[in-house]
Amino acid sequence: MTTTGKAQSELAASVGLTDADLIAMYRTVALARAVDERMWILNRAGRIPFVISGQGHEGAQVGIAWPLERKKDWIAPFYRSIATCLTFGMTAQDILMAQYAKASDPSSGGRQMPGHYGNAENNLVSLSSPVATQMLHAVGIALAAKIRGTGQVAMTSMGEGSSNQGDVHEGLNFAAIHKLPFILVIENNGYAISVPADRQVATPDVADRAAGYGIPGVVVDGSDVLACYAAAKEAADRARRGDGPTLIEAKVIRLTAHSSDDQQTKYRPEQELAGLKALDALPHFRSQLADAGVLTEEIEADLTASIKAEVHAATEFAEAEPDPDPSTAMRWVYAEEWPSEAPPPWGLGGHGMEGHGGPDDRSAAEGATD
Amino acid sequence: MTTTGKAQSELAASVGLTDADLIAMYRTVALARAVDERMWILNRAGRIPFVISGQGHEGAQVGIAWPLERKKDWIAPFYRSIATCLTFGMTAQDILMAQYAKASDPSSGGRQMPGHYGNAENNLVSLSSPVATQMLHAVGIALAAKIRGTGQVAMTSMGEGSSNQGDVHEGLNFAAIHKLPFILVIENNGYAISVPADRQVATPDVADRAAGYGIPGVVVDGSDVLACYAAAKEAADRARRGDGPTLIEAKVIRLTAHSSDDQQTKYRPEQELAGLKALDALPHFRSQLADAGVLTEEIEADLTASIKAEVHAATEFAEAEPDPDPSTAMRWVYAEEWPSEAPPPWGLGGHGMEGHGGPDDRSAAEGATD
Amino acid sequence: MALKTFIEAIRETLADEMRRDPSVIVLGEDVGKKGGVFLATDGLWAEFGDDRVIDTPLTESLIVGASIGASMNGLRPVAEIQFADFIFPAFNQILSEAARMRYRSNNGFGVPMTIRAPYGGGVHGALYHSQSVEAFFAHIPGLKIVIPSTPYDAKGLLRSSIRDDDPVLFFEHKKMYRSVRGDVPDTDYVVPLGRASVTREGSQVTVIAYGLMAHYALEAADVVSDEGISVEVVDLRTLRPLDRETVLHSVRKTGKCLVVYEDNRFGGYGAEVAAMVSEEAFDYLDGPVTRLAGPEVPGVPYNHALEDWFMINPEKIADAIRRLAAY
């Protein structure tokens, strides 16, 4: 492969990345798609009972998550965020473990439904089913980042239907008042299950709402990975500068039914479904990189093979892992050493859980109390 | 008095009203103030334990409620809505009964705290304490009006602090999508108890949020009664035409502490308090009408005397009324003839309660099912 | 008289009531073209149109709050909350508003609204698609809470709920939608709110249950009857108001009472039943009023091994009956 090192095509230079970055981004988009397609195959084969998919969202997710800093920044994802999670440190295996819900599933140890990702190691907030609640968690994470002076950015993503929940209003308003390092990403795929966007949102763009909070509201084409990257880069820089939150709306497509329980032909015109492939970020990005000479046939063949092997190995692994033992079902309702009478042994930022702050937390936050 | 009939000064003509209307509006503003001042006197005298006041809001309230049609349109008021309620059919006595919480208090029969108005006869929705919940009731009333084809408009009002609740977002979005005959009034007095507006709302104007729902957002000077009237008239006309909701933000002042339990000097600069009187709608409106030759000294003397007598009589009446009997405390947890096994005896719009629809309900709504 | 599934009975009732009373509307997420994620409203949109079958935005507080308003202005909304697990954004509207409107206005206003929601576990739905939520609502004066267990009752009780002048929460166990069938007459019968039903007569132990557990209780009763234990089963049907008379009558007869519920045990609905029976049937009890309910974890876990561990089933009920019978 010729993509290591600092080679920089014109295309890469135009967004301040290297060719290697572009290839890595492309690989993540393609990997997310491959994992996702595998999920449906496993579902049809009766191996996993439920699938909720990110197909059609991957380009936007990879582009937007890319500028955030792994293990420092935070993301509160949603159920379609497979590519987001892959970008931010989770592996194909981690994703498949969540589908199989095995004991060693890093998202929940098999406790949550497929699609409910989360990973403390990678600052990916565990997600629940009620939509939009994660909005406020991300805002709170950004608040703590500001108070502690950690330089972290917090991002969350959700669908356009979910953006109508009250929590989104409360969170955007607060983040804007306090100029928090926060990014709200709306992945607008035109439907909330069966309800089309014009019955969910009163204007064509959710981003129109940003003005009501005095923050930038940006609409990006979700099939244009690098445009998504550029929008998120600007938002992250802005957040880190202390200039406050940004709302990014990526227009994406839902290539599949809402979930494996849904029959979308009942409410979606055939014609619309037929036109979707033309809007898919994956082939767009592929041609863009090929045209720029970044993605050669050789590289693509390598990627395809390595992704195939990775997904295969991940599936085999997940399939072979044991189910959780019912004797563990009562664990972790609470921290297990409570009630704690002694003063807490942890410092600021750690509160007894590894990997939630990093070594700089204590001093940064102590500074914040001056 | 020379104000009856169709006399129309230039001022009155400029807003499409008669001089008699202007005098009636002025009387309502002045009556609201007089009732309110009486409440504080009664509180200091230990006769009523709690006061929450509308002083500084009256001009905006009267102007905005004026174009709505009594006993047809609906208003879901808030705790400062004394002038709104007086405009919409409640009397000084009704208001004072709520302060005394006597058995015959038309708002709640003495069950609610002072300030929690409501009056089925006048389509004034009973209000609770958790702020902004009434938003959705008004939206639902507007939805029913649209479905039933009644031609009604529903309006609600609240403070700028309350406008940050999630329910406001959910309601505005829905009202805008369905172009409901709905008006949201934000009475922005600069404080939510002690928290100044710039810690409550991310932009200078709550009205900025309207754009995010594709509806007009209008800012009016709450000390200018006729400007408030004009804004509300336009919103009501728009609603009745089927063109959807309007957000009106009236910049008002809070002349008193938040309530009789609050010490506002702790968080409000002396200077600010000293400057408030200059922004008061009552003297503004008085001079405006005097300058226009509508409010003569003779009329004003008459008004002052009649208001004084009215407030006095209302206080005497309320004071003398009996407390509720504890034997009634279990009543009206439910409608009292349930569970009902028989088909319901009521028609559409009436559901067994008088005064909630009017004689045209049945036919209008039956039309709506065609 | 036709054999119908649980969900068919519900769907038909909605259609019947909408035909009968033009003030009845249906609203919720995906209730229109899609007909609801469980198809409980399938066909309604085609028959009644956009005005009376409303696909709302994804906003539960709006669904309930606007239903309150609409019900004060002449409609009878039947709101669907897609899963009971998602009713909590509307909790404030239900508790502070719907339940209190009549009381706080001294009968000035009423809220004739029904909220339907699928609840319950055993369907591989994990923490957020399995919850039993009745305890939170059954505690609230001003509400009525209904949980039917048969297609017959579903129809009769849903009719009563929609026709009722006060807010009713109507919870449907999603595992029963297609697995439970029963006879449903074509007449316009109602089942009154507030009356339990003795679904099996017996003499030694009373089992009190509702929803899916009412079926499991009958299964368990069958099993232990082969062992010589005679069980009476009471299906509560309405949780608020609770039919104390039927419950107490049974326990005073058998002297023993097992309360079964699927929700977390601590502070669940069965606590009220057990407390009430323990107090009011004290002199008749030959053993402690016993509860069998879900374990104290924050939700039904997903993996089948964990879900099986969580769920109450006929075997667990039979065991509890045996222990109580032997007391």
Add this chain to the structure above:
Amino acid sequence: MALKTFIEAIRETLADEMRRDPSVIVLGEDVGKKGGVFLATDGLWAEFGDDRVIDTPLTESLIVGASIGASMNGLRPVAEIQFADFIFPAFNQILSEAARMRYRSNNGFGVPMTIRAPYGGGVHGALYHSQSVEAFFAHIPGLKIVIPSTPYDAKGLLRSSIRDDDPVLFFEHKKMYRSVRGDVPDTDYVVPLGRASVTREGSQVTVIAYGLMAHYALEAADVVSDEGISVEVVDLRTLRPLDRETVLHSVRKTGKCLVVYEDNRFGGYGAEVAAMVSEEAFDYLDGPVTRLAGPEVPGVPYNHALEDWFMINPEKIADAIRRLAAY
């Protein structure tokens, strides 16, 4: 050792904990310059500044939701909900998120957050400034629920709550803020969560209570002791987890148990206590476990005649004790 009011104990504890641990922040409506509507946070803003004492917008879901997030990123938020009656817009965040975060992430994340809220009636607060809300939360696995009744316990329990690694709801009866005084040592003592306290020893009847009712129970016990009835009073202090041992130990000794709570009776917290005691102390009971609680109306009405009718008071408790003692 100094005599302090209940609210002084709370205010001091907040200041102490903020001094001791820089990760502790306070947020809520009017908690800054104003110092809270009851002055529970008075002085904190002056000492700790804007970053650690945050006047939030009027948005309860945000207050709780952002506290959850902040607690995952290194802080220990102490959120104030201005009145417990206004906690319901945050119900979804508390139930679906705070309570489940650790469990659903298999210990990946925890939520070391405390939510304080004034609750309770008898203060002329009517339906929406009087509510007892504990039953809704005590039912939720993953939460801990604390209701102290003395300044000493308030301080020791609030320390434990703030230092706890899981979400704690800390309810303060607003009638006690200034009316209750007690000795509070200057030491850094804690009162552990999950342990009840026997506040009066007796032999004939156990009265179980918490919050304001724990005081009224002691008053009632005094009254009936003159009549020769010996009452033991258990102040629960922590409602979840419930200290079953202390409760059962007492009831097994006295053989009679009265559970007193201010909230609506049906499905209230006392139902769990009564059900648990009835089941687990069955063989020791000389009378039915009895409950004395609020009537079934949707809130405490305002007018004093109606409020007096609603509220439990020492006389009503004494009457219930007499009846139970005579059983």
